Amino acid sequence: MSRPPETARFADPADPASGARVAAGLARHWRRTRWLTAALLVLWLGATFGIGFFARDLERIHFFGWPLSYYMGAQGSLLIFLLIIGIYALEMRRFDREATSDAAARNDTGAPR
Amino acid sequence: MPWRRALSRRLTFIYGWYTFGLVLFIVALGLAERAGLPRAWIGYAFLVGTIGLYAIIGIISRTADVAEYYVAGRRVPALFNGMATAADWMSAATFIAMAGSLYSQGFGGSATAPGGLAYIMGWTGGYCLVALLLAPYLRKFGQYTIPDFFGARYEGHAARLLAAGAAIMCSFTYLVAQIFGVGLITTQLTGVPFELGMFLGLGGVLVCSFLGGMKAVTWTQVAQYIILIIAYLLPVVWLSVKHTGTPVPQLAYGRVLEKVGAREEALTRDKSEIEVRRLWQERAQADRERIAQLPQSQELERARLQSHREELRAADAPIAEIQAADRALKSFPRDAEGARALWARDAARVAPRAAPPLKTAEAFPGADEAARSRARNNFLALMFCLMMGTAGLPHVLMRYYTTPSVGEARESVFWSLFFIFLLYCTAPALAVLVKYDIYTSLVGSQYAHLPAWVAQWSHIDGGSLLSIIDINHDNVVQLAEISINPDIIVLATPEIAGLPYVVSGLVAAGGLAAALSTADGLLLTISNALSHDFYYRVVHPEASSERRVTISKILLMVVALTAAYVASRKIADILDLVSTAFSLAASAFFPALVLGIFWKRANKWGACAGMLAGAGVTLFYMASTQPWLRGVFHIAGPAQLWWDIQPISAGVFGVPVGLATIVIVSLLTPPPGGEAMRLVEMIRAPEAEPLAPDTEAQAMLK
Numbered sequence: 001m002s003r004p005p006e007t008a009r010f011a012d013p014a015d016p017a018s019g020a021r022v023a024a025g026l027a028r029h030w031r032r033t034r035w036l037t038a039a040l041l042v043l044w045l046g047a048t049f050g051i052g053f054f055a056r057d058l059e060r061i062h063f064f065g066w067p068l069s070y071y072m073g074a075q076g077s078l079l080i081f082l083l084i085i086g087i088y089a090l091e092m093r094r095f096d097r098e099a100t101s102d103a104a105a106r107n108d109t110g111a112p113r
Numbered sequence: 114m115p116w117r118r119a120l121s122r123r124l125t126f127i128y129g130w131y132t133f134g135l136v137l138f139i140v141a142l143g144l145a146e147r148a149g150l151p152r153a154w155i156g157y158a159f160l161v162g163t164i165g166l167y168a169i170i171g172i173i174s175r176t177a178d179v180a181e182y183y184v185a186g187r188r189v190p191a192l193f194n195g196m197a198t199a200a201d202w203m204s205a206a207t208f209i210a211m212a213g214s215l216y217s218q219g220f221g222g223s224a225t226a227p228g229g230l231a232y233i234m235g236w237t238g239g240y241c242l243v244a245l246l247l248a249p250y251l252r253k254f255g256q257y258t259i260p261d262f263f264g265a266r267y268e269g270h271a272a273r274l275l276a277a278g279a280a281i282m283c284s285f286t287y288l289v290a291q292i293f294g295v296g297l298i299t300t301q302l303t304g305v306p307f308e309l310g311m312f313l314g315l316g317g318v319l320v321c322s323f324l325g326g327m328k329a330v331t332w333t334q335v336a337q338y339i340i341l342i343i344a345y346l347l348p349v350v351w352l353s354v355k356h357t358g359t360p361v362p363q364l365a366y367g368r369v370l371e372k373v374g375a376r377e378e379a380l381t382r383d384k385s386e387i388e389v390r391r392l393w394q395e396r397a398q399a400d401r402e403r404i405a406q407l408p409q410s411q412e413l414e415r416a417r418l419q420s421h422r423e424e425l426r427a428a429d430a431p432i433a434e435i436q437a438a439d440r441a442l443k444s445f446p447r448d449a450e451g452a453r454a455l456w457a458r459d460a461a462r463v464a465p466r467a468a469p470p471l472k473t474a475e476a477f478p479g480a481d482e483a484a485r486s487r488a489r490n491n492f493l494a495l496m497f498c499l500m501m502g503t504a505g506l507p508h509v510l511m512r513y514y515t516t517p518s519v520g521e522a523r524e525s526v527f528w529s530l531f532f533i534f535l536l537y538c539t540a541p542a543l544a545v546l547v548k549y550d551i552y553t554s555l556v557g558s559q560y561a562h563l564p565a566w567v568a569q570w571s572h573i574d575g576g577s578l579l580s581i582i583d584i585n586h587d588n589v590v591q592l593a594e595i596s597i598n599p600d601i602i603v604l605a606t607p608e609i610a611g612l613p614y615v616v617s618g619l620v621a622a623g624g625l626a627a628a629l630s631t632a633d634g635l636l637l638t639i640s641n642a643l644s645h646d647f648y649y650r651v652v653h654p655e656a657s658s659e660r661r662v663t664i665s666k667i668l669l670m671v672v673a674l675t676a677a678y679v680a681s682r683k684i685a686d687i688l689d690l691v692s693t694a695f696s697l698a699a700s701a702f703f704p705a706l707v708l709g710i711f712w713k714r715a716n717k718w719g720a721c722a723g724m725l726a727g728a729g730v731t732l733f734y735m736a737s738t739q740p741w742l743r744g745v746f747h748i749a750g751p752a753q754l755w756w757d758i759q760p761i762s763a764g765v766f767g768v769p770v771g772l773a774t775i776v777i778v779s780l781l782t783p784p785p786g787g788e789a790m791r792l793v794e795m796i797r798a799p800e801a802e803p804l805a806p807d808t809e810a811q812a813m814l815k
Contacts, residue, residue, distance in 0.1 A: 055476035065367030073230035096799040
């Protein structure tokens with residue numbers, strides 16, 4: 001069984017220009033996904049290896065009794081991880097909605113945005 | 114979507130009542146204990162009650178349908194899938210050993226034994242990689258197993274079989290560790306022999322995954338999560354009320370950590386502590402001297418024991434003393450080699466006790482800058498392996514096939530981490546509170562008035578778990594006189610906190626739930642790799658769906674029994690097995706999975722070569738440095754470490770080698786075909802239209 005190209009799923013077969021528009025919409029969606037992923041990975045890198053690498057320097061700062069490095073390792077970084085995954089889920093839901101409604105709207109009206 | 118909301122509501126209702134029932138069960142046992150129910154009975158009640166419950170869930174959810182058996186019909190709501198993943202994920206090592214590691218290793222352990230917070234950050238940080246790089250794409254791909262993805266993306270049987278082989282290898286190693294844990298906990302709970310305990314626990318796993326596959330395992334794992342989180346939190350909340358006055362240990366233990374730090378300072382300078390440490394130092398020194406004077410020292414010691422016994426006999430000493438002298442003589446080695454082993458063991462056990470107390474909150478302690486940076490590098494390397502391993506272990510990734518949509522897969526990773534977080538942010542609190550309790554109420558107390566839990570635990574297994582010796586004969590307990598096996602910290606917490614025995618039983622049942630839920634997920638991964646990827650996809654593609662499920666069930670049984678057999682041989686300890694599994698999963702799966710999604714040019718040659726090279730480097734490093742694997746492969750001579758990285762983090766070499774190999778080999782060979790390109794476009798594209806109403810209705814009826 002051969003898989004149809006992705007644009008075929010969203011494009012309007014009656015409109016010859018629709019294929020290119022849908023392809024552009026998908027490319028935009030993928031570009032935004034990659035940027036979001038990269039930005040969140042940078043944050044992740046800081047919360048894991050950054051904290052670990054500079055732990056001895058962060059130790060001098062105190063946070064409600066914890067040395068900051070211990071607090072980050074035990075709780076703070078974990079909260080950042082939750083935040084990263086939460087933001088990703090919400091933002092991607094928005095990206096998906098916009099991309100699919102884009103495709104649908106364009107197919108309905110046939111007008112370029 | 115109405116059916117999804119209706120299903121979530123029904124599940125909330127069912128698990129709400131289940132939690133209520135569980136609390137009633139605990140309270141009833143507590144009342145029975147007050148009325149005089151013996152401890153052994155409480156243990157049996159927890160063992161039979163929980164395993165029976167898992168079996169009942171298995172029987173209710175029995176199925177022979179392929180989609181139900183492999184991916185629970187793909188309709189597990191995000192929240193419940195998160196709970197099931199959390200239970201799947203948190204193993205005996207997390208539940209039993211992690212807080213102990215934080216207790217004994219402090220921030221991050223040493224250069225030779227990294228640990229501590231590396232486990233906390235590594236085992237949660239990995240979920241960012243799962244969420245951002247893998248779970249939504251695998252869900253969009255929407256097949257049954259992880260090797261399925263390799264087969265489709267990397268065009269053909271070679272990558273699929275390699276992936277299935279790697280999945281079996283790392284899951285099996287991990288499974289052996291879980292079954293080992295099941296045996297230990299069952300023995301602890303009821304006092305039955307280790308082998309019998311192992312098979313009793315295994316029975317519970319088998320009924321569940323054998324009858325209902327992923328569907329039964331999912332609903333059992335949700336039930337197991339509820340048990341294990343209650344069991345973990347209850348004693349810590351109690352300790353927190355006792356020491357801080359608030360029932361939220363996660364917020365309050367910062368102040369306790371400060372006090373622990375002050376106490377550590379005082380104990381480092383305390384005169385009698387220093388004296389006790391000196392005595393240990395002398396004992397280790399004496400051991401080393403006797404080893405140096407072998408073989409004469411062995412004969413001398415033997416003669417000394419003999420004459421001691423004769424003296425006692427001649428003096429008509431009490432019979433118990435004569436018997437003790439007899440035993441000492443009998444157990445003393447008859448040759449120089451035996452004596453060398455005995456004294457070396459003793460020196461190794463005693464030497465660490467001569468060191469001043471570890472500073473819990475200090476990151477990477479060390480004599481000089483070089484030692485500190487070695488400790489830091491090992492900490493970071495361990496964290497790296499644990500994170501990449503999390504994002505590579507097939508039994509976790511597989512769980513994200515079971516959600517109804519890609520969006521729910523993303524939310525489900527959030528819920529997974531949330532439910533894991535509840536336990537993980539409590540573990541350091543537990544370690545710090547227990548430490549405070551021991552530093553303040555046990556250290557400095559009189560030997561005549563030791564707490565009851567000390568007496569109980571020091572009787573188990575000849576004092577190997579807990580021993581307190583008044584080495585300076587001052588009748589007062591010094592910190593350096595206490596030797597505590599970190600693995601008992603969690604199990605002993607209820608008794609340390611002064612809670613009734615029913616809570617100890619609950620904690621053991623929670624540990625059992627953690628081990629069993631992970632074992633369930635691993636068993637399914639292995640038997641699916643064998644039945645779906647080897648048998649159905651490669652050997653016999655025309656097999657009917659009933660036949661596939663039947664084969665899978667038979668293989669499940671065989672795998673479980675094999676793992677039990679290997680576990681009963683006790684070849685390595687739990688931590689070694691777990692770290693082996695993580696490093697292997699990290700180096701075999703992570704590079705090929707991520708590049709398969711994010712780099713279209715990656716092809717089958719690159720993926721196969723990369724998986725082999727990555728796993729090969731990891732295995733080679735472990736085999737040449739890890740003591741138990743060196744034993745398996747009969748490797749002699751001193752271990753050569755690369756950049757002072759411990760074997761526990763072997764994956765830190767395997768992952769980059771795997772990544773580089775995939776890139777280089779892919780670029781040297783032709784690009785992948787159109788079908789694989791279209792697959793990549795498909796998994797990257799936004800989710801298509803939601804399910805049509807009639808499919809919803811059908812799903813609801815199932």
